[in-house]
Amino acid sequence: MTGTAQYEQSEIGQVKDEFTASGTAQCPRCRVAMTRREIGGGSFGLGYARRREWLICPSCHRSAIFDVRRGTRN
Ligand SMILES: [Zn+2]
Numbered sequence: 750m751t752g753t754a755q756y757e758q759s760e761i762g763q764v765k766d767e768f769t770a771s772g773t774a775q776c777p778r779c780r781v782a783m784t785r786r787e788i789g790g791g792s793f794g795l796g797y798a799r800r801r802e803w804l805i806c807p808s809c810h811r812s813a814i815f816d817v818r819r820g821t822r823n
Contacts, residue, residue, distance in 0.1 A: 754811050764804055764813040774813075776806035783807070788814075 756764070760777040768774040774783050783804040805812040 754809060756811050756813055761813045761815060765802075765815045765817070768802060768804065768815075769817055774804055776808060776811065778811070779806055779808040781806065781808050783813070 756777070763777050764774045764783065775781060776783055783806050786803040786805060788801045788803050799816045799818055801814065801816050803812060803814045
């Protein structure tokens with residue numbers, strides 16, 4: 750088994766920065782808009798201060814999972 754392709758950590762950082770800034774992100778490799786998936790936050794015990802985001806590239810099917818700090822805006 751070769752497993753599924755993964756981003757480099759630095760690429761996940763790019764995705765996270767872009768998503769945090771603009772609410773959307775592009776795949777660092779394909780330059781296409783990534784699809785956002787919802788993850789149930791409760792089971793991760795992250796509370797309301799953080800949100801776990803899961804973005805998937807529709808082209809290469811790599812996925813990036815990261816936590817976004819929600820701050821106090823809500
Ligand atoms: Zn891609």
